[in-house]
Amino acid sequence: MKSDERANLSNIKFQKKNPKYYLVILFSTLFMGSSFPSGKFLIYNESIPPFMLFGWRFIIAGLLLLIFCSYKYGMKEVVPQLNNSVSKGILLVFGVGCLQTAGTMGMLSLALMTLSSSLSSIILFTNPLWLALLAHAFLNEKITILKFTALALGVLGVVVCLGLEGEFDKRGILFAFIGSLCWALNTLITKKNVFDKSIFVFTGWQLLLGGIVMLVVSYAFKENYDYSLINYWDIFWFIWLIIPASIGSFSLWFMALKIGGATTTSSFLFLVPLFSLIFSIIFLHDVLNAHIIIEGLLIMVSLYLINKN
Structure with missing residues (x-):
């Protein structure tokens, strides 16, 4: 058996035996979902420029993480280090920062200017x-037949949630899809290149550099x-972001x-679009409809099938 196949089997067994993996995924997607309505509120309702908002958001988040790591680890x-090389480590975190933080979240910030938080998250998480x-x-x-079927059902779920009625801003949809592709490329890179230091150090650097x-883009624009004009609600949602x-x-x-x-x-x-919809219903007063219910059911079936084996 090839080493990659053994690693995949080991990962699957670990996931089934260790509930920590699922808790990590649950809270990660929950927090991701909450960022869409909060970002939408600040960009659309409060008219805060998107790249300025997200730039400061990630710079502060990255600095806080790195300060914490320097205190805890020294x-x-x-x-940053990759394969005992500082230059490779810097190149990796910069590349991930450009794709994950600046690319994905930059495109998302542009999408949120014209699309709802729910629709933006649905497209991004294809x-x-x-x-x-x-x-x-x-x-x-x-990709096994079962896994492909599961992924297809998940995509079908987000498509159903889009609905067939209504007109959507085509540029916003394009921005969200570009952000989705940036995320996929970033995941591929991080999986092929194992960072030498703590995952929190890695996250801190990519957030800081991406921010x-x-x-820089904000200044160029x-x-x-x-x-x-900043009020208490603005501060609260910014701290949440x-x-x-x-x-x-991200961690x-x-x-x-x-x-x-x-x-x-x-x-x-x-799961992220589902959480985003729930938060949007609670905080932005989006309406619960049949699309949301059908999407939720399809996503649950998709997750069950993809983890069945």
Whole structure:
């Protein structure tokens, strides 16, 4: 048996025996889902420029994580490293920051300007399908008939939730799909390149560097905002975006990737649109309808099938 096949079997056995994996996935997707309505509120309702908002969000989140890591592990352990090479480590975290933070979240911030938080999350999290195809080609994670059926059902769930009626902004949909592809490419890279240091160090660096890239884009776009308009709700949602939705979700996500296979772990991302819809109903007063119910059922079946074997 090939080493990759043995590793995949080991991951599957670990997932079945250890509930920690599922708890990590649950809270990661829950926090990710909460970021969509909170980001939508600040960008659309409060008119905060998207790249400026997300840039500062990730810079602060990254700095907080790195400060925590330097206190816990020591300054030497915060230096990014890949295969005992600092230059390779810096290149990896910068690449991931550009794809995961600046690419995926940058495209999401643009999508949120014209699309609802629910619709943005639904389109963005079609990425398990693209990741399954990439993992099949580059990670030797073969797509079985059962796994393909499960992924197809998950995609069908998000398509049903889109609905056939209504007009949607085509640019917003395009931005969300580009963000989805960036995420899939990033997952492939992180799975093929194992970072030498703590997962929290890795997350901190990619958030910080990705946030800096977003602020550069914000400056290039000449985004401006009157900070005197900030109120208590703005501060609350901004802190939420930094701690649970950034530090929490990204750290737990990379931890889950390290434990499980890329395809299996990414299949749980279909939960994010469901959580996003729930939060949008609670905080943004979105309406619960048949699309949401059908999507939820299809996603549950999809997750059951993809983890059946």
